[in-house]
Amino acid sequence: MGIASDALKNFKGFNLKNLPEVEPVSPGHRACQGCGEVLALRQAMKAIGTNAVVCSATGCMEIITSPFPQTAWRTPWLHVAFENAAAVVSGVESAFKAMNRKKIINQPNTIFVAYGGDGATADIGMQALSGALERGHNIIYFCFDNEAYMNTGIQRSSSTPFGASTTTSPAGKKSSGQSTWKKNMAEIAVAHGAPYVATATPAFPIDLMNKVKKASLVPGPAYIHIYSPCPTGWRCGIDESIEIARLAVQSKVFPLYEVIDGEYYLSRKVAKPKPVTEYFKPQRRFRHLTDAEVQYIQGRVDENYEKLLKKIVVEDKKKEKE
Amino acid sequence: MSKQIGIEVSLAVAEAVGLCDVDVVAAYPITPQTHIVEHLSELVADGHLDAEFVPVESEHSAMSACIGSSAAGARTFTSTCSQGYALMSELCYIASALRLPIVMAVANRALSAPINIWNDHADLMYARDTGWIQLISESGQEAVDMSILGFRIGEDKRVLLPVQVNLDGFTLSHFIEPLTIPDAADIKKFLPPYKPALRLDPDNPATLGPVGMPDIYTEARKAQDEALKASKPIIAEIFKEFGKQFGRHYNLVESYKAEDAETIIVIMGSIAQTAMTAVDHLRSQGKKVGIVRLRVFRPFPGAELFNAIKGAKNLVILDRVKSFGGGEISGPVALEIKSVLYDKQHHPKVGNFLVGLGGRDVTVQNFEEMVERVASAKIGDLPAYEFINVRE
Numbered sequence: 001m002g003i004a005s006d007a008l009k010n011f012k013g014f015n016l017k018n019l020p021e022v023e024p025v026s027p028g029h030r031a032c033q034g035c036g037e038v039l040a041l042r043q044a045m046k047a048i049g050t051n052a053v054v055c056s057a058t059g060c061m062e063i064i065t066s067p068f069p070q071t072a073w074r075t076p077w078l079h080v081a082f083e084n085a086a087a088v089v090s091g092v093e094s095a096f097k098a099m100n101r102k103k104i105i106n107q108p109n110t111i112f113v114a115y116g117g118d119g120a121t122a123d124i125g126m127q128a129l130s131g132a133l134e135r136g137h138n139i140i141y142f143c144f145d146n147e148a149y150m151n152t153g154i155q156r157s158s159s160t161p162f163g164a165s166t167t168t169s170p171a172g173k174k175s176s177g178q179s180t181w182k183k184n185m186a187e188i189a190v191a192h193g194a195p196y197v198a199t200a201t202p203a204f205p206i207d208l209m210n211k212v213k214k215a216s217l218v219p220g221p222a223y224i225h226i227y228s229p230c231p232t233g234w235r236c237g238i239d240e241s242i243e244i245a246r247l248a249v250q251s252k253v254f255p256l257y258e259v260i261d262g263e264y265y266l267s268r269k270v271a272k273p274k275p276v277t278e279y280f281k282p283q284r285r286f287r288h289l290t291d292a293e294v295q296y297i298q299g300r301v302d303e304n305y306e307k308l309l310k311k312i313v314v315e316d317k318k319k320e321k322e
Numbered sequence: 323m324s325k326q327i328g329i330e331v332s333l334a335v336a337e338a339v340g341l342c343d344v345d346v347v348a349a350y351p352i353t354p355q356t357h358i359v360e361h362l363s364e365l366v367a368d369g370h371l372d373a374e375f376v377p378v379e380s381e382h383s384a385m386s387a388c389i390g391s392s393a394a395g396a397r398t399f400t401s402t403c404s405q406g407y408a409l410m411s412e413l414c415y416i417a418s419a420l421r422l423p424i425v426m427a428v429a430n431r432a433l434s435a436p437i438n439i440w441n442d443h444a445d446l447m448y449a450r451d452t453g454w455i456q457l458i459s460e461s462g463q464e465a466v467d468m469s470i471l472g473f474r475i476g477e478d479k480r481v482l483l484p485v486q487v488n489l490d491g492f493t494l495s496h497f498i499e500p501l502t503i504p505d506a507a508d509i510k511k512f513l514p515p516y517k518p519a520l521r522l523d524p525d526n527p528a529t530l531g532p533v534g535m536p537d538i539y540t541e542a543r544k545a546q547d548e549a550l551k552a553s554k555p556i557i558a559e560i561f562k563e564f565g566k567q568f569g570r571h572y573n574l575v576e577s578y579k580a581e582d583a584e585t586i587i588v589i590m591g592s593i594a595q596t597a598m599t600a601v602d603h604l605r606s607q608g609k610k611v612g613i614v615r616l617r618v619f620r621p622f623p624g625a626e627l628f629n630a631i632k633g634a635k636n637l638v639i640l641d642r643v644k645s646f647g648g649g650e651i652s653g654p655v656a657l658e659i660k661s662v663l664y665d666k667q668h669h670p671k672v673g674n675f676l677v678g679l680g681g682r683d684v685t686v687q688n689f690e691e692m693v694e695r696v697a698s699a700k701i702g703d704l705p706a707y708e709f710i711n712v713r714e
Contacts, residue, residue, distance in 0.1 A: 099345060
């Protein structure tokens with residue numbers, strides 16, 4: 001047992017019948033058609049509710065929700081810069097802690113949220129995130145991973161998958177797109193000893209919302225890595241975001257799991273995995289890949305999935321049925 | 323009752339910040355600022371100060387956390403210098419634009435390269451255009467008082483701006499001086515609890531730090547400029563109030579034997595104390611020399627400065643950082659003063675000297691030489707600027 005499993009002992013999750021009606025991120029924002037990221041943000045914030053302070057990194061979710069004098073936010077929301085959402089939320093959480101203790105305010109149950117894209121999380125904001133996780137603030141950090149710098153025009157990040165063509169890892173005569181393997185941020189969060197770490201995707205909304213709810217109950221830092229399709233950057237149809245997110249899970253490219261007090265739980269076992277080619281097919285960012293390259297990727301995906309399975313201590317039978 | 327004790331200036335600054343009942347301190351260590359934040363963490367550890375001490379992993383995160391904390395409505399303090407300031411500077415622009423009354427003590431230190439931990443005003447001037455109020459201390463007592471004043475000025479509803487309290491690294495921060503630490507009850511009387519105009523409040527949600535399109539960015543910048551300019555008389559007013567309560571009187575611009583002076587040394591920070599010794603010596607020889615010292619660099623007290631120097635034939639302007647590549651301009655202090663003089667009838671001879679860079683000593687003799695150089699020069703003979711005490 002540990003602080004997270006203690007806090008989650010009597011956890012009651014969401015199901016299709018008890019979804020909260022509250023929409024902390026209101027409609028009318030300026031996201032692209034078919035944006036998987038804003039859908040993930042909406043689901044996550046529905047699970048959080050409005051008794052929260054949200055700190056945003058610079059990025060798509062920041063600009064589409066806050067063009068002055070309009071705002072999509074029904075929670076207090078603060079944007080400061082690109083690389084520091086985790087540090088900003090550390091300050092907010094510390095301020096509430098001190099002011100509640102000193103009876104300046106009486107808001108002891110506020111939830112502190114920070115989020116950033118994959119660039120803001122895995123690249124430029126990695127240090128601030130590491131600091132916040134290590135110091136143990138009672139915060140939730142969401143990485144909305146759309147696998148490149150989409151806000152600036154589809155440049156590669158360290159979270160861009162091997163082989164993907166981006167504007168700074170373009171496929172060409174002498175290049176097959178991104179030449180490095182995707183950085184595993186969830187594992188990096190686990191290595192910090194964060195009491196709650198999970199992966200999620202908006203293709204499985206109940207799973208995503210339950211993970212967010214759990215993160216909000218855990219006293220201490222929680223990290224959720226949310227795979228967020230971007231039709232604009234992935235060169236797929238605007239009606240294909242959810243389908244691709246589902247394929248990412250079904251092909252073992254993006255496995256769904258939780259790490260509670262350092263123990264791994266598989267959220268969704270992939271019994272009959274689909275080949276990665278099926279996942280690649282609707283996305284033009286992968287269309288240049290040769291058979292040999294696809295084979296190499298398939299090998300590494302299988303290998304990584306096996307490695308993950310070895311870490312799973314308990315298989316959550318209930319979830320498997322869901 | 324206030325008490326006078328022998329104490330290191332850094333510790334006294336921390337004591338003063340503690341007495342201001344600060345809620346959050348987020349800081350990262352850098353020489354020579356360390357003693358300030360070490361002592362604050364001790365005050366928290368010993369239960370003397372009820373605050374959250376956030377030991378962040380960089381200065382960038384220090385200012386980020388301070389912004390989050392101040393936006394949440396907490397009285398917030400940090401301290402840094404030099405490279406640390408440079409690293410956090412991105413956020414300093416944002417702190418002032420968000421109108422957050424964070425107080426930051428800067429134990430002024432040179433910037434790399436070569437790496438140098440000693441005192442000059444490179445970080446002070448790096449911060450010049452960030453929209454913060456900049457107060458500058460000459461003595462340990464001033465550093466203590468400016469720290470208290472920083473909260474009072476910044477949190478004033480008519481101001482709402484962050485305040486940088488500058489004290490010279492080592493030459494001030496590490497000196498042990500007899501200092502008066504004000505009484506907690508007196509500080510409480512002078513500094514009411516911080517009541518933010520707007521905070522991150524789940525019961526009253528607001529969006530802070532939104533996107534500003536071209537149709538609003540200029541207006542936002544203009545509003546910020548007006549706020550900083552409008553703070554000048556309020557700073558003077560609060561200085562007066564402080565004087566009434568604590569008996570220590572401060573002005574935007576301070577003068578020493580300058581009323582009838584033919585030659586005026588214009589200076590900032592703790593080396594003014596050496597300059598005073600030089601002035602006393604020159605006065606004993608019958609030379610009419612005085613000092614004008616800037617206590618506030620932003621907002622720049624142009625009118626007050628002109629008033630203080632208008633009788634002088636010669637100006638000896640000291641800069642403690644080089645602004646590289648300027649044509650006829652050496653340093654930021656001379657730049658300000660020359661622009662104040664441009665539309666005036668009065669055009670004294672101006673000698674601009676770069677002194678005390680990276681901890682280089684500035685002696686009484688140096689001051690006497692600079693005064694002599696300007697006083698004896700013919701109009702047009704003085705170089706645009708000159709490095710003092712430099713080996714060729």
